[in-house]
Amino acid sequence: MNKGLRRPIIAGNWKMYKTVKEGEELVNGLKRELYKVTDVDVVVCPPFTLLVNISDMLLETNIGLGAQDTFWEEEGAYTGEVSAKMLKDAGCQYVIIGHSERRQFFDETDESVNKKIFAALKNALTPIVCVGENLSEREKGIAFDVIKKQLDGGFKGVSEVDIEKIVIAYEPVWAIGTGKVATPEQAQEAHKYIRGWLSKAYGTDIACKIRIQYGGSVKPDNIKGLMANEDIDGALVGGASLKVETFTAIVMNSR
Ligand code: PEP
Numbered sequence: 001m002n003k004g005l006r007r008p009i010i011a012g013n014w015k016m017y018k019t020v021k022e023g024e025e026l027v028n029g030l031k032r033e034l035y036k037v038t039d040v041d042v043v044v045c046p047p048f049t050l051l052v053n054i055s056d057m058l059l060e061t062n063i064g065l066g067a068q069d070t071f072w073e074e075e076g077a078y079t080g081e082v083s084a085k086m087l088k089d090a091g092c093q094y095v096i097i098g099h100s101e102r103r104q105f106f107d108e109t110d111e112s113v114n115k116k117i118f119a120a121l122k123n124a125l126t127p128i129v130c131v132g133e134n135l136s137e138r139e140k141g142i143a144f145d146v147i148k149k150q151l152d153g154g155f156k157g158v159s160e161v162d163i164e165k166i167v168i169a170y171e172p173v174w175a176i177g178t179g180k181v182a183t184p185e186q187a188q189e190a191h192k193y194i195r196g197w198l199s200k201a202y203g204t205d206i207a208c209k210i211r212i213q214y215g216g217s218v219k220p221d222n223i224k225g226l227m228a229n230e231d232i233d234g235a236l237v238g239g240a241s242l243k244v245e246t247f248t249a250i251v252m253n254s255r
Helices: 020-034 048-058 084-089 100-105 110-122 135-139 143-154 184-202 223-227 244-253
Strands: 009-013 041-045 063-067 094-097 126-131 167-170 212-215 234-237
Touching: 009 094, 009 167, 009 212, 009 244, 020 041, 020 048, 020 063, 020 244, 041 094, 048 063, 084 110, 094 110, 110 126, 110 143, 126 143, 135 143, 143 184, 167 184, 184 212, 184 223, 223 234, 223 244, 234 244
Parallel strands: 009 041, 009 234, 041 063, 063 094, 094 126, 126 167, 167 212, 212 234
Antiparallel strands: none
16 A cells, blocks of 8 residues: 555664663664665664663764653653653654563553553654564464554554554564564565554555554565565564664665
8 A cells, every 4th residue: 555655664672682882883883884774764772771872873873763662651750660751852763662572571551552652752752553463362363353452552542643653563472582474474464454454543545654564583584575565664673683784684675
């Protein structure tokens, strides 16, 4: 559906990896290799402790900066949390919300995802909102029901104007960090379902503009096959974003 309207976006989710020094080395390598890339949005999402330094390193580059989570309140007695206002202040333009690891290990729910989306938007951050089914849900044939519930709950009350500011990441949980990538057909089918949901909720013109990334064991040798599909507009990359060579190759092969 009008793929040309959507600029590809490749984001690296570093998860809980990299010290300050290691992160700086990675970013220096990416700056060196990717400075000529102007036709793809490239984003890195390091741990909180690296954000300020990396934000300085990325000034006047074509690489964007994202965080891996946010809390929904702006400030207050919430020990251990970081707000969207703070992320903006630290130099972020993006924030990942609802990653399956947050849903699995930290009690993230569709309701908390919804509140975090509003907090991100209020602070002019682009939310990268993750949805996706686990293995047993896929095997039971209820993958799309699960995705629908996550979309219904996550985007509750999000306006037509705001939905255009959001990136969605379809990440089948069974493919994350397992080396088991979804086939391009499986991924396209789910992306088409998500775009159909967007069409129903917001109309086709808006649905055509929203970028949907695939995530789950994306590597330099499978990104091309994924990107060849009509509704796949980029990737959210975990493991392969931790090395200059592999992340660079994914960006290059996505074009
Ligand atoms: C992720 O962290 O969102 C992810 C998709 O990880 P991996 O690429 O390692 O499967």
